[in-house]
Amino acid sequence: MDKVSEMYGTNVFNEKTMKERLPKETFKELEKTIQDGKPLNIKIANAVAHAMKVWAIEKGATHFTHWFQPMTGVTAEKHDSFIEPRNDGTVIMSFSGKELIKGEPDASSFPNGGLRATFEARGYTAWDPTSYAFIKDGVLCIPTAFCSYTGFALDKKTPLLRSxxxxxxxxxxxxxxxxxxxxxxxxxxxxxxxxxxxxxxxxxxxxxxxxxxxxxxxxxxxxxxxxxxxxxxxxxxxxxxxxxxxxxxxxxxxxxxxxxxxxxxxxxxxxxxxxxxxxxxxxxxxxxxxxxxxxxxxxxxxxxxxxxxxxxxxxxxxxxxxxxxxxxxxxxxxxxxxxxxxxxxxxxxxxxxxxxxxxxxxxxxxxxxxxxxxxxxxxxxxxxxxxxxxxxxxxxxxxxxxxxxxxxxxxxxxxxxxxxxxxxxxxxxxxxxxxxxxxxxxxxxxxxxxxxxxxxxxxxxxxxxxxxxxxxxxxxxxxxxxxxxxxxxxxxxxxxxxxxxxxxxxxxxxxxxxxxxxxxxxxxxxxxxxxxxxxxxxxxxxxxxxxxxxxSKDEILSRYEIMMEEYTKILNIEALTMVDMAKKQILPSIIRFEKELADTILLKASVSQSLPVGYEASTLEAISNELEQANEALLTLQSDLDKLHAIDNFELAAAYVRDRIIPAMDALRKPCDKLEMLTGSEYWPFPTYGKLLFGI
Ligand code: ADP
Ligand code: MG
Incomplete structure (x- = not known):
């Protein structure tokens, strides 16, 4: 076989691997479950888990995780090792059917919108057997759906499967x-x-x-x-x-x-x-x-x-x-x-x-x-x-x-x-x-x-x-x-x-x-x-x-709140980052360049009053003007952010971000980008677009 076909799917507990490693009856039952979407009985689950564990350990895995897709939009995983200590100081590697089909991560730290009250931080993950388990970085990953104990979907996969x-x-x-x-x-x-x-x-x-x-x-x-x-x-x-x-x-x-x-x-x-x-x-x-x-x-x-x-x-x-x-x-x-x-x-x-x-x-x-x-x-x-x-x-x-x-x-x-x-x-x-x-x-x-x-x-x-x-x-x-x-x-x-x-x-x-x-x-x-x-x-x-x-209605309302809050949080972080970069990096760098220009003008004058200082003086003037604008925009953005932080309604906060924070961010960026053009490159505090886009 060629190299690619040989490596393809080697880290996946796919149908071929299942067929090879599962008892015939178990394989058939599992296949039926996958096709009909029926729940897996515990006997089958135990057999599948065992075969999966043996396969994963052979591939160097030491841990397993229920891999799920909470409302953050990225995937989540919490690793558990296969080890189970014995009385004699040794361990065995174990992975049960129960652990395969259901996990109980603490749900309280994932976004859940208005569902917070109803589900009291308890959630569970359940294997989606239509998506194969796989090994990533030495961890056996089991694709799962993530729900609250009351049955609310807390993830993006559950509604997808329902749709x-x-x-x-x-x-x-x-x-x-x-x-x-x-x-x-x-x-x-x-x-x-x-x-x-x-x-x-x-x-x-x-x-x-x-x-x-x-x-x-x-x-x-x-x-x-x-x-x-x-x-x-x-x-x-x-x-x-x-x-x-x-x-x-x-x-x-x-x-x-x-x-x-x-x-x-x-x-x-x-x-x-x-x-x-x-x-x-x-x-x-x-x-x-x-x-x-x-x-x-x-x-x-x-x-x-x-x-x-x-x-x-x-x-x-x-x-x-x-x-x-x-x-x-x-x-x-x-x-x-x-x-x-x-x-x-x-x-x-x-x-x-x-x-x-x-x-x-x-x-x-x-x-x-x-x-x-x-x-x-x-x-x-x-x-x-x-x-x-x-x-x-x-x-x-x-x-x-x-x-x-x-x-x-x-x-x-x-x-x-x-x-x-x-x-x-x-x-x-x-x-x-x-x-x-x-x-x-x-x-x-x-x-x-x-x-x-x-x-x-x-x-x-x-x-x-x-x-x-x-x-x-x-x-x-x-x-x-x-x-x-x-x-x-x-x-x-x-x-x-x-x-x-x-x-x-x-x-x-x-x-x-x-x-x-x-x-x-x-x-x-x-x-x-x-x-x-x-x-x-x-x-x-x-x-x-x-x-x-x-x-359900509750699931929709919670998703609405989560997504609006996510929007506000993202822009809040962006605005705070701008304030930080402007205050700690851009403006101080500009002042150094201004000082260089001013010093040069004075120095030249001390050498001879007739030395031209056209570049230094006009640049200093232009920079000073932009710097004033940047400072003003910075103060506005900071005070707008204070106002944003005082709003406790998520809809009003998101609207405030759209109407005030984003324009204030634009207003700060403008003079700063102009300053970048006016400043010597050794004074500019971070890599420019030219380096980022053409620097590879
Ligand atoms: P492009 O849009 O770059 O011209 P194609 O139209 O050929 O390229 O394919 C783009 C993507 O559409 C590929 O990922 C391909 O697998 C996917 N695609 C092709 N047929 C289907 C289908 N029946 N259902 C879903 N996706 C498809
Ligand atoms: Mg296309």
């Missing part, structure tokens, strides 16, 4: 209507493309803003940015290539199918894309990928920045969320197909998505709302904060002909009769040309491009699955009772297109005129996190999540 169940249930009803009685389960698939920046560790460590916040809070533009467009797909530098090679190996060992790697548009920016997989596994893998990118980078003297906007004036980083839905029999329901029946099923799915996205723009928008992503959405690089769907001109005109019962012009002048006609050929590869759309159909999947690079992709997928499940449910209710299936189907799709076509937009999403047009179409434009998040607690949205069994 997958919701869409499974409704999509099964739909495919049955098209005669697919053999289909037993339907799962959504996800391929997240991950962008990140790499900077030299030595420079990183000299910047408090990068250390504390993951992004630069000060920094004038370098003489060169991304205008030469020479980085995108450019040759990968050997240091970076070495990092990527090791990264790929680490990911492959964990069964993560890292597939493509390339340089992105901005200097020092890169992308990694995996082969897609079932959504909950892809989410686990993306969380791991983010962690491993950071870890491997350090080994190469680099630091990976996953922040959405590490550098002002340079493209930010996103995470394209490629979404589709497939049956266990291997049919991708977003594949247009070849027969009238396949086409009809495809068009119905497409209609459900159009309806869901239009009706729930708010939920999709807020699913990607974070302090970091606010820098991207709407800036001239990422899709705008307005949700719209790109279908391409050909597919759009096919839909128009269905909507209006008019012939499809490009094709053979045929009327599209759903269930009877074959879809005219539309060039699938032309659908991916538009890179400015936030939600684009790309042939057999949708690419949601709004998520930020640091986001847990659980969030957007919970929303997508839930809103589409709800649309499918409405369709299934109608179609199951239809007297004439084909006619009802035709009308249903027609009606959807009529009511929701405003969401389809094939033009340039970066163009200012789109903002105006979107407004005229009545589309939402929620510019910031603070504008978007309150939509999560609208009564109709709470009803939707309860109807689909994805989140």
């Amino acid at each position: 997958m169940e919701a869409i499974n249930k409704q999509a099964l009803r739909i495919v049955k209507l098209f005669g697919h009685d053999d289909v037993k389960s339907i799962k959504t698939t996800l391929g997240p493309e991950q962008e990140y920046f790499l900077v030299d560790k030595e420079y990183y460590e000299q910047r408090k803003d990068l250390i504390y916040t993951g992004r630069t809070l000060f920094g004038a533009m370098a003489p060169k940015n991304q205008e030469m467009e020479d980085h995108y797909f450019g040759t990968i530098k050997s240091r970076v290539q070495k990092f990527m090679n090791e990264l790929n190996e680490e990911l492959w060992k964990l069964g993560i199918s890292a597939k493509t790697e390339h340089n992105e548009v901005a200097p020092a920016q890169h992308e990694l894309a995996p082969v897609f997989s079932t959504t909950n596994i892809a989410v686990d893998h993306n969380q791991l990928t983010m962690e491993i990118i950071q870890r491997v980078a350090k080994k190469h003297g680099l630091v990976a920045l996953l922040h959405e906007k590490p550098f002002e004036g340079i493209n930010g980083s996103g995470k394209h969320n490629n979404w589709s839905i497939s049956t266990d029999t291997g049919i991708n329901l977003l594949e247009p197909g070849e027969t009238p029946s396949e086409n009809a099923q495809f068009l119905l799915m497409l209609a459900a998505i159009i309806k869901a996205v239009d009706e729930h723009q708010d939920l999709l928008r807020l699913s990607v709302a974070t302090a970091g992503n606010d820098h991207r959405l709407g800036a001239n690089e990422a899709p705008p904060a307005i949700i719209s769907i790109f279908l391409g001109d050909e597919l759009t005109s096919i839909l128009e002909s269905i909507e209006n019962d008019t012939p499809y012009i490009e094709g053979e002048h045929e009327y599209m009769r759903i269930g009877a006609s074959v879809l005219p050929n539309f060039q699938k590869d032309t659908t991916d040309r538009n890179r400015t759309s936030p939600f684009a159909f790309t042939g057999n999947k949708f690419e949601f491009r709004m998520p930020g690079s640091a986001l847990s992709v659980a969030q957007p997928n919970i929303m997508l699955n839930t809103v589409i499940a709800d649309a499918l449910q409405e369709y299934a209710d109608i179609l199951e009772n239809a007297e004439d299936f084909d006619t009802t189907l035709h009308q249903l799709i027609q009606e959807t297109l009529r009511n929701h076509k405003r969401i389809i937009f094939n033009g340039n999403g970066y163009d200012d005129s789109w903002i105006e047009e979107a407004k005229a179409r009545g589309l939402l434009n929620l510019k910031t996190t603070v504008d978007a998040l309150p939509y999560s607690i609208l009564p109709e949205n709470i009803e939707l999540f309860e109807r689909q069994g994805v989140l």
